[in-house]
Amino acid sequence: MPREQTVRPSADGSPTSGRKSARTRERILAAAAQVLSRKGWAGTRLVDVAEVAEVQAPAVYYYWPSREDLLAEVVTVGQQATLEHVVASLAALPEDASALDRIDGAIAAHLEVVLRRSEFSLAAIRNAAQLPADIRERQLVGQRAYADVWRGLVEDAVAAGELTADVDARAARMLVLGALNWAPEWWNPERGSLEDVVATTQHVVRRGLSTRR
Amino acid sequence: MPREQTVRPSADGSPTSGRKSARTRERILAAAAQVLSRKGWAGTRLVDVAEVAEVQAPAVYYYWPSREDLLAEVVTVGQQATLEHVVASLAALPEDASALDRIDGAIAAHLEVVLRRSEFSLAAIRNAAQLPADIRERQLVGQRAYADVWRGLVEDAVAAGELTADVDARAARMLVLGALNWAPEWWNPERGSLEDVVATTQHVVRRGLSTRR
DNA sequence: CGCATGTTTGAATCCACATTAGAAGAACGG
DNA sequence: CCGTTCTTCTAATGTGGATTCAAACATGCG
Numbered sequence: 001m002p003r004e005q006t007v008r009p010s011a012d013g014s015p016t017s018g019r020k021s022a023r024t025r026e027r028i029l030a031a032a033a034q035v036l037s038r039k040g041w042a043g044t045r046l047v048d049v050a051e052v053a054e055v056q057a058p059a060v061y062y063y064w065p066s067r068e069d070l071l072a073e074v075v076t077v078g079q080q081a082t083l084e085h086v087v088a089s090l091a092a093l094p095e096d097a098s099a100l101d102r103i104d105g106a107i108a109a110h111l112e113v114v115l116r117r118s119e120f121s122l123a124a125i126r127n128a129a130q131l132p133a134d135i136r137e138r139q140l141v142g143q144r145a146y147a148d149v150w151r152g153l154v155e156d157a158v159a160a161g162e163l164t165a166d167v168d169a170r171a172a173r174m175l176v177l178g179a180l181n182w183a184p185e186w187w188n189p190e191r192g193s194l195e196d197v198v199a200t201t202q203h204v205v206r207r208g209l210s211t212r213r
Numbered sequence: 214m215p216r217e218q219t220v221r222p223s224a225d226g227s228p229t230s231g232r233k234s235a236r237t238r239e240r241i242l243a244a245a246a247q248v249l250s251r252k253g254w255a256g257t258r259l260v261d262v263a264e265v266a267e268v269q270a271p272a273v274y275y276y277w278p279s280r281e282d283l284l285a286e287v288v289t290v291g292q293q294a295t296l297e298h299v300v301a302s303l304a305a306l307p308e309d310a311s312a313l314d315r316i317d318g319a320i321a322a323h324l325e326v327v328l329r330r331s332e333f334s335l336a337a338i339r340n341a342a343q344l345p346a347d348i349r350e351r352q353l354v355g356q357r358a359y360a361d362v363w364r365g366l367v368e369d370a371v372a373a374g375e376l377t378a379d380v381d382a383r384a385a386r387m388l389v390l391g392a393l394n395w396a397p398e399w400w401n402p403e404r405g406s407l408e409d410v411v412a413t414t415q416h417v418v419r420r421g422l423s424t425r426r
Numbered sequence: 427c428g429c430a431t432g433t434t435t436g437a438a439t440c441c442a443c444a445t446t447a448g449a450a451g452a453a454c455g456g
Numbered sequence: 457c458c459g460t461t462c463t464t465c466t467a468a469t470g471t472g473g474a475t476t477c478a479a480a481c482a483t484g485c486g
Contacts, residue, residue, distance in 0.1 A: 020453085021463065040343040043255030046444065056465055058445080067444065126342060129398065130253040164420075171413040174399040175392040182391025185342065192381070200384040207377075208421030233483090234433065258473065269435055271475080280474065 025063045028053040030119070033074045037123035041130040044071060072135050078124030079142040085113045086149060099157035100210055104202045106153055110180045111198050115187055125181050150177065157209075164211050176205055238276045241266040243332070246287045250336035254343040257284060285348045291337030292355040298326040299362060312370035313423055317415045319366055323393045324411050328400055338394050363390065370422070377424050389418055 031052035036044045046067055050057040064070040089109035090102055097105070113121050124139070131139055154173050157163035179201065187197055244265035249257045259280055263270040277283040302322035303315055310318070326334050337352075344352055367386050370376035392414065400410055 024463080038342065040253035040255055040340075042253055043343060045442090047442095057443090058466085059464055061445070062463065127253075129251065129339065130256060167413050167416055168405070168409065171405070171410055172417055174395070175414060175417055178392040178395025178398070179388040180391075182387070182395055185391070186387040192384070196381065197384055200380050201388060203380055204385055204388055204421040208417040237433080259475090260473070270473085271436085271477095272434055274475070275433065 033119040033123045037119050041127045075124045078120035081118045082113050082121045083146045099160040100162045103153050107202050108198045163209050246332040246336045250332050254340045288337045291333035294331045295326050295334045296359045312373045313375045316366050320415050321411045376422050
């Protein structure tokens with residue numbers, strides 16, 4: 001078993017920091033995220049993960065007790081990555097940002113994480129519906145936490161009168177999140193810059209939800 | 214092997230029409246759609262499908278040469294169901310419907326098919342990214358055909374000046390489709406009527422894309 | 427009724443994985 | 457350098473699940 005040791009959370013998360021063992025672990029985890037996001041929960045074979053991680057399949061068991069634990073961690077990390085990046089981005093906004101500006105910020109952050117930063121997040125999103133019951137339950141907790149962030153954003157905007165109150169807030173929120181979560185299915189870095197997608201999305205959402213033109 | 218016979222396409226698709234053998238086939242196919250939409254491509258076991266269809270697993274092989282063929286058919290049917298329902302709904306609109314009205318119609322039709330009418334369509338949507346390469350290729354053809362319908366809708370609306378030309382049409386289109394395709398992940402008949410979701414979606418999209426208020 | 431063809435099944439086969447076990451390789455402190 | 461501990465591998469093991477097969481069951485037609 002890997003020695004329990006305080007691994008400095010390596011701000012960049014790059015697989016070149018920390019001791020070798022920790023790096024292998026990261027490599028496997030990242031490989032699992034990649035495969036999971038493409039092949040789905042049941043379709044993710046340890047052999048494939050291992051191949052991507054440049055390791056033999058049994059190496060996985062040095063770090064995780066089972067395949068399921070590995071995949072579950074991918075999902076957890078994916079959820080946290082999204083939540084944390086969005087929250088951090090919001091925190092970085094100027095104090096006087098309007099409620100709509102904050103929504104713009106959240107849109108940008110969500111798209112960044114899902115499209116560029118993290119296959120983990122993509123793996124978590126795409127597989128939510130396919131998780132085994134017990135894992136799904138834990139997943140729902142994280143999902144609710146994230147939903148709360150957005151609920152707050154929307155409520156604030158409504159309260160500030162910046163956002164139309166004449167549509168069901170939950171539905172509107174989910175429509176937006178749907179548009180965001182679906183982006184990985186069609187966006188391709190070759191066809192257009194991430195910045196453009198972000199701008200378009202902000203534009204459309206703003207018009208779709210805001211009170212003024 | 215099942216006798217090749219002209220099966221009247223049973224307008225309603227209910228499993229109570231046609232000869233018994235054909236009904237069994239339908240039952241298995243529908244069961245496969247249900248399981249596929251929940252468990253993903255690799256997670257769909259014939260035993261589960263068979264159980265839902267109230268049949269033993271080997272019965273599948275009387276109708277399809279392999280599990281893969283069965284699942285592939287589910288995807289094809291799902292795509293066609295969506296395309297056909299949307300096209301039919303558009304055709305049913307009054308001649309003088311505006312371009313934006315037609316988009317409203319397409320939104321309603323797409324949501325209906327995905328949320329109520331067909332687990333097939335849901336199975337096709339959720340698994341697109343997980344299909345084995347060869348099947349995925351065929352799938353892309355159908356997907357393109359459907360995308361063309363929407364491209365047409367959007368182009369018409371832009372041409373008619375009813376839709377803002379200041380955003381990337383492709384991105385806008387995909388954002389909308391994303392919002393629609395994501396609906397099954399959160400919509401629950403208990404929490405609100407389908408009609409409400411449709412109305413909200415139409416409202417938000419209209420505002421998000423149209424030129425006038 | 428009774429055969430012929432269509433349909434479904436239970437039991438057997440077979441293979442692709444996850445997982446285990448034990449040995450071989452690194453790294454590292456003395 | 458040398459032993460000890462950490463890390464990874466190769467070679468089994470075991471199981472789940474797709475597929476095959478031949479027998480049982482239905483159905484319809486003479």
